Amino acid sequence: MSTAALSLGANLGDREGQLRAAVAGLSDVLVAVSGLYETPPWGDTEQPAYLNAVVLVADPAAGPRDWLRRAQALESAGGRVRDPDRRFGPRTLDVDVITVGTEDGPVTWDEEDLIVPHPRAASRAFVLVPLREVDPSAELAGTPVAELLAAPEVAADVPGVRRVAGAGWWER
Secondary structure, eight states: OEEEEEEEEEOSSSHHHHHHHHHHHTTTTEEEEOOEEEEOOSSOOSSOOEEEEEEEEEETTOOHHHHHHHHHHHHHHTTOOOOTTOTTOOOSOEEEEEEEEETTEEOOEEETTEEESOTTGGGOHHHHHHHHHHOTTOEETTEEHHHHHHSHHHHTTGGGOEEEEOTTGGGO
16 A cells, blocks of 8 residues: 655635535545645745645555656646746645655655655654644654644744644535
């Protein structure tokens, strides 16, 4: 069985609707969905606030590249347009593969277009807070998410991760 944690984010258009559509697009593999969080933009602050969530998914036949293809298909369906001049710029939908695991343990993957675990997730409170919610024992590269959240550079961002909806928000 392959499992994955995917981070969802949107800050253009109907943000919640985009995230709801992404969750619906994963309904055949969905295991858990975090609450919904509003967060300030990260990396490029001249843009609207984001809505973020994390989903846990499982598929016996999926590998890291399958999860990436699934994430990219969701982004495409959500109207995502990449701006090469604004790497961390605004987007209708962003879906990142954060972790992948099998019954043998965590999977690591390092190719040009996909690195697992996600190389920047450990420093982003907007990923770690909802990830801890859906998987309290989650680890990134062997470090518990709770420990990553306590690191000074991440802990400073945690107050900006504001829960705006609890379980079931995607079903409204």
